Amino acid sequence: MDKFLIRGGRPLKGTIKISGAKNSALPCLAATLLTSETVTLHNVPYVKDLITQRRLLEDLGATVLTPELHTHKVKAANIEIYEAPYELVKTMRASVLALGPLLARFGQAKVSLPGGCAIGTRPIDLHLKAFEQLGATVSLEAGDVVARAPKGKLIGAETFFEKVSVTGTENVMMAASLAKGKTTIHNAAREPEIEDLAELLNKMGAKIRGAGTETITIEGVNDLGEAEHTIIPDRIETGTFIVAAAITNGELEIKNCQPKHLEAVIEKLREVGVEIKVVDETTLSVKCCEKDLQSKDVTTEPHPLFPTDMQAQYMALMTQAEGASTIVETIFENRFMHASELVRMGADISISGNTAIVKGKTKLTGAPILASDLRASASLVLAGLAAEGETLIDRVYHIDRGYENIVKKLRNLGADIERVTSEMAETVKN
Numbered sequence: 402m403d404k405f406l407i408r409g410g411r412p413l414k415g416t417i418k419i420s421g422a423k424n425s426a427l428p429c430l431a432a433t434l435l436t437s438e439t440v441t442l443h444n445v446p447y448v449k450d451l452i453t454q455r456r457l458l459e460d461l462g463a464t465v466l467t468p469e470l471h472t473h474k475v476k477a478a479n480i481e482i483y484e485a486p487y488e489l490v491k492t493m494r495a496s497v498l499a500l501g502p503l504l505a506r507f508g509q510a511k512v513s514l515p516g517g518c519a520i521g522t523r524p525i526d527l528h529l530k531a532f533e534q535l536g537a538t539v540s541l542e543a544g545d546v547v548a549r550a551p552k553g554k555l556i557g558a559e560t561f562f563e564k565v566s567v568t569g570t571e572n573v574m575m576a577a578s579l580a581k582g583k584t585t586i587h588n589a590a591r592e593p594e595i596e597d598l599a600e601l602l603n604k605m606g607a608k609i610r611g612a613g614t615e616t617i618t619i620e621g622v623n624d625l626g627e628a629e630h631t632i633i634p635d636r637i638e639t640g641t642f643i644v645a646a647a648i649t650n651g652e653l654e655i656k657n658c659q660p661k662h663l664e665a666v667i668e669k670l671r672e673v674g675v676e677i678k679v680v681d682e683t684t685l686s687v688k689c690c691e692k693d694l695q696s697k698d699v700t701t702e703p704h705p706l707f708p709t710d711m712q713a714q715y716m717a718l719m720t721q722a723e724g725a726s727t728i729v730e731t732i733f734e735n736r737f738m739h740a741s742e743l744v745r746m747g748a749d750i751s752i753s754g755n756t757a758i759v760k761g762k763t764k765l766t767g768a769p770i771l772a773s774d775l776r777a778s779a780s781l782v783l784a785g786l787a788a789e790g791e792t793l794i795d796r797v798y799h800i801d802r803g804y805e806n807i808v809k810k811l812r813n814l815g816a817d818i819e820r821v822t823s824e825m826a827e828t829v830k831n
C-alpha cells in the first residue's frame with residue numbers, strides 16, 4: 402500500500418489550478434444513463450472515484466470515450482443490465498446515483514445497498530422513500546435494493562426530504578426528469594453540485610427549475626438527448642489549498658476556482674486571520690499570515706453554510722491557531738477519525754459526541770499516521786506540511802479517491818512530499 406512521506410515546515414508558494422469537482426462529475430456521469438445519445442463532459446477530474454463510476458457505466462453497457470484525459474464522451478445506447486453490483490458499491494457509495502436514472506429510463510434498477518462507511522452509517526432510506534412517492538415499488542432482496550416502476554414509468558409527485566441529502570436530491574432530480582408529470586422536491590439540497598447537475602440535465606432537454614434553492618420543480622419529459630457540459634471546479638479542493646497556504650505560512654494564487662461556491666469557508670478563514678482576496682470570478686489569492694491565527698468555532702451544516710467536507714482540514718488549521726475552538730459536526734456521526742492522528746502529532750484535541758475542542762497553538766511533530774477517509778487524509782497531509790520532521794501517512798488510497806495529483810500539485814508549490822511504496826516506507830522507518 403502506498404504512503405506519503407512529508408518533510409514539513411516549508412511555506413507553500415506559487416500558483417495552483419483547481420480540478421473539476423468530484424461530487425459534481427459523479428452525478429453528471431450517472432445522468433448520461435438517462436439517454437441513448439452522446440453526452441460529453443469536460444473538466445472531469447482524474448481521480449479514483451471517477452474511474453470507478455466510469456467502470457460502472459461500462460459494466461452496464463455504455464461506451465465511454467476519453468478523447469482527452471479530462472473529457473468523457475458517454476453513449477448509453479445499449480444498456481443491457483440495470484444493476485450496480487456489490488463489488489462496485491462497496492468501494493464507492495456514489496454508485497447509488499445509478500438508481501434514479503436506471504429506474505426512470507428502464508423502469509427497473511437493482512443496486513446493492515451500501516453498508517456503513519468510515520464516516521457514518523449513511524443510509525439511503527430517503528432516496529428510496531422519494532422513489533416510492535414517484536410510484537416505484539422498492540424492496541430489499543439479498544442485500545440489493547430492487548426498484549420497479551409500475552408499467553415502466555415513474556409518476557411525478559410531491560416529495561419531501563426529512564433531512565437534506567445531496568445525492569438523494571440528485572437521484573430524485575434525475576429520476577423525475579423522465580417521469581410522467583410534475584415533481585416537486587421540498588427541502589432539497591442546495592449545493593453547487595445540484596445546480597451543476599440541473600444545468601446538465603436541462604441541456605439534455607429536462608425541465609428543471611429552482612436548483613440551488615430548497616424547492617426544485619421538474620416537469621417530466623419523454624426523452625432526453627445529447628449535451629455537452631463542463632463540470633464546475635472542486636470547491637473542497639479549493640478550500641483545502643487555502644488551508645494549505647494558511648497552515649504553512651505561505652502565499653498562493655488559486656486559479657480555475659469559483660469563490661462564490663465557498664463563501665462560508667472563505668468567511669470563516671478570514672475570521673481566523675487568513676488573508677484571502679477574491680481576484681476575479683475564478684481566482685483567489687491567499688496570504689498568510691502577518692498576525693497569529695485566532696481560533697474560531699465552527700459548525701458543519703448543509704450548503705450554503707460550512708461544509709462537512711472541510712471540517713477535517715479546518716481542524717488541522719485550528720491546531721495552529723491561538724486559543725480554543727469548538728468544532729461541531731452535524732452531518733455525519735463519525736467524522737472525527739483524523740483527530741486521534743493529529744493528537745499523535747502533538748495536537749491538543751478532545752472529543753465528546755459530535756463536538757471537538759481543539760486547543761492551540763501546539764507544535765506538530767512528524768509521526769507515522771493512518772488516513773481513515775478522504776477528507777481525513779487531506780487534513781493529515783496539511784498537518785504533515787506544518788509539522789517539524791517527517792510524517793508518514795498510511796492508507797493514502799483514500800486521498801486518491803478525490804484529489805487529483807495532490808503530490809504533484811503540492812510539490813510544484815514547494816512542498817517536500819513524495820509517494821512511497823510499502824517497501825520504501827519500511828526503509829524510511831528503519
Ligand code: EPU
Nearest residue numbers: 424495523524525526527528564565566567568732733775
Ligand atoms: N441521510 C439519511 N438518509 C438518506 C440520505 C442521507 O439519513 O437517505 C443522512 C446521512 O446519513 C447524513 C445526512 O443525511 O447524515 C446527509 O447526507 P447526504 O445524503 O447529503 O450525503 P451524501 O449525498 O451521501 C454527499 C457527498 C459527500 C458529502 C455529503 C454532505 C457525494 C458523492 N458525496 O454525500 O462527500 O460529505 O454529501 O455534503 O456527493 C466527500 O466528498 O468526501 C464526501 C463524503
